[in-house]
Amino acid sequence: MKKILNNPADYVDEMLDGLVAAHPESYRRLGEGGRVIARAGGPVQGKVGIVSGGGSGHLPTFTGYVGPGLLDACSIGNVFAGPSVGDCVDAMRAADGGAGVLRLYGNYGGDRMNFDMAGEMLEMEGMETTSVLVADDVASAGPEERAKRRGVAGLVYAYKIAGAMAERPGTTLGEVTAAARKAVSATASIGVALTPCIVPESGKPTFSIADDEMEMGMGIHGEPGIWRGPLRRADEIAGEMLDRLLADTGIGRGERVSVLVNSLGATPHEELYILYRHLARRLAEAGVTVGLPLVGRYATSMEMAGASLTLLRLDGELEALLRAPANCPFWSL
Structure with missing residues (x-):
């Protein structure tokens, strides 16, 4: 690369x-x-x-x-x-x-x-x-x-x-x-990786993965995930990520969350919004309200292809702080 x-x-x-x-x-x-x-x-x-x-x-x-x-x-x-x-x-x-x-x-x-x-x-x-x-x-x-x-x-x-x-x-x-x-x-995350990245000083990929494979749960430095297997459809990927986070956090009907769909570097916004489309529908069906969705590049891993999903369980205090003014070139609401 x-x-x-x-x-x-x-x-x-x-x-x-x-x-x-x-x-x-x-x-x-x-x-x-x-x-x-x-x-x-x-x-x-x-x-x-x-x-x-x-x-x-x-x-x-x-x-x-x-x-x-x-x-x-x-x-x-x-x-x-x-x-x-x-x-x-x-x-x-x-x-x-x-x-x-x-x-x-x-x-x-x-x-x-x-x-x-x-x-x-x-x-x-x-x-x-x-x-x-x-x-x-x-x-x-x-x-x-x-x-x-x-x-x-x-x-x-x-x-x-x-x-x-x-x-x-x-x-x-x-x-x-x-x-x-x-x-x-109040926060929980999980990622999915499709390709490695290359650290400039080493000049080598951080890990190897076949062109038709993905790894669920891989860390942002290439740490081992939960499973590796054939690349799945976007709705299946989003669904499994959400299921794992809901099971871990216990978030359920009547609650309010912020959702962060994050590119690990190479994944374009178009594909992030395809993931968010499914997530928004699933959360609505579960009776969970999305208070503030964030979709984009917020925490990357060089040019790694993949995405992460983060849920923040909201209450009045956390939502007010999340919506408060902030100013830097990489943050906007």
Whole structure:
């Protein structure tokens, strides 16, 4: 597979330079050679800061969601590799407006280790911090082992809800942290992969799959899924994904949800709307109301073909936070 790049070793840094050059009103890059994106206007004094991070290769996650009503700063590493401790520290400092900083990121070992270390270092300097892990991928562990689940597209809901809470005047770090935890506990996701992607530095596909095959439940880095078999019709794919999420969450008649149908990179909007068509009909038949559908590229895996489905169980508070204003080049309602 061909890629548009110069030197593979410069892939992430040149992407960050281009991101900031294209959107100077939204983003700034910190330091010489650092991999931290922060709000263009700097930290908001008196507001709880929110930071995230992870490997590159998932735009708009992670750095794309820096902006009012969302994240304050974000650190990233190489493609599919976690950010460094130093960049995590710099991101937290860039987000600090004096009211504490929430670390909000996916449940991956390298991210946990480096963000925890950064948090400990800054807490020794007097910064107040908390941490919330997003673990929404139902294919990676059962309900009884929810804490072991991977964090995938559910990160987007956590960013939006925590970010909206942090924008409310006088909100404390504890309140923002509670909102993030509430969002995470109300979120469940599952993905389906049709093709691999290629990490620029390796130049090789992340996994192999036949042209007529799909894998249900595969992770965004090529982690093993639930089953692999012949490619199915769109309605069958959407139906199985929804069935698995409803069984896991217990969402049923009379409830209200937000639905995120997400492209893993190569899948076009046309195919996402074919999936959503079936999902909307099935949810209506089940007596479940869709409060806010999101269809598009929200959390990708380079050029992987496939999609993920995320459900967020809504109540009045979560829906109000989800609908609150936010501003970044990758978010719109």
